[in-house]
Amino acid sequence: MDLLIKGGHLASGQRADILVDDGEIISVGSAPGAEAAEVIDADGLVVVPGFVDGHRHVWQAPLRGIGPDMTLPEYMTAVLGRALNGYGPREAHHATLLGAAEALNAGITTVFDWSNATRTPEHTDAVLDAYATAGIRAVVAHANPDDERDVRRMADLRGRITGALAILGTDYGPWDEAVRQIELGRRLGLVVSMHAGGGPGSPLRRMGEAGLLGPHLQLVHVNNMTGDDAELLADNGVGVTVTPIVEATMGHGASAFSRFADAGGRAGLGTDVVVNAPADLFEPMRDTLRSHRAHTGTMHPAGGILAAATVDSARAIGIDDAVGTISAGKRADLVLLDGLSHLLGTGDVAGAVVTSLGPADVHTVVVDGRVVKRDGLLVGLDLARLRRSTAEAAVPYIAGLTSPV
Incomplete structure (x- = not known):
């Protein structure tokens, strides 16, 4: 042994x-x-x-704490606009390694990395190399689905580092494009992840009618989820991951955890972004416990929430057969x-x-x-040194992001 x-x-x-x-x-x-x-x-x-972080933009680790009052539109402009555009492969490697180290330090053994940093094959190489160095389990969701050749190699990953597909989805992108990308992921055996809102007028019902829902799909946030939405997703085995700290801090809306539970679903937890949230799952567990007790009007057992950060999170990203x-x-x-x-x-x-x-x-x-x-x-990772070297060498533009946007 x-x-x-x-x-x-x-x-x-x-x-x-x-x-x-x-x-x-x-x-x-x-x-x-x-x-x-x-x-x-x-x-x-x-x-x-080991804790399973079901949704994290790991490349944002060097931006920790820059946006305590950042709204979602400001985040889109400053982080997904200015910051991401400054990331070459070297920056992507530094940032991913730092994020992986911070996750491990907090007891997170698996991250589902919604990796906007996979902008080119060279960026993807840098991200994968960082995970190989870190020793964490990672499901790397490639966020450039138009580069089908690079996406296809994600399907060939086996072992501790595996692949997935991250798409804009039906809420934030064209319907036909989302359908094509979901079908691509399904053909390749990749979990397809997308941010979603839910609620009246959302495309969820149309997705169900089109046969797009199933365990191959992970929806993140779904803050406007209705009871009908919850039943539809639960009945089709769709993975749902909520990130309650960021959702509350940035004004997404109330967590959908309890509404999904009402329909028999079991949502997983994620940290999402560290620009205004901690890099661990302890606080998301506590926040979920508080909101679920308020929702149910009961003293829901605190220990029951542990599953949301472990096996339920693993199930939502399709790896509960291996971990959780x-x-x-x-x-x-x-x-x-x-x-x-x-x-x-x-x-x-x-x-x-x-x-x-x-x-x-x-x-x-x-x-x-x-x-x-x-x-x-x-072991083998110096977190303090990683923070220093990343700040000095990888993201010299951070100071510019902390000013009003």
């Missing part, structure tokens, strides 16, 4: 040993006498599935959390993870069976 995580507590409260070989979880439970090349003593730690739970046969993407040793064996561990922990409590992170953060420090 390659790795033994010994004596940790699962979110259920159960004490367990986790055996890992060749990146795969072999067993979960009591393993007395088990031996492995590496043993992690998890006594006093909580072991949860701690069970034999899944890939070993795991997070060991500190700060709750006094509750182990007696309290609601899962609820405490959601309500009380944060990135500072992320003790150890394992991706595909490899330790990428140990005892609170990233």
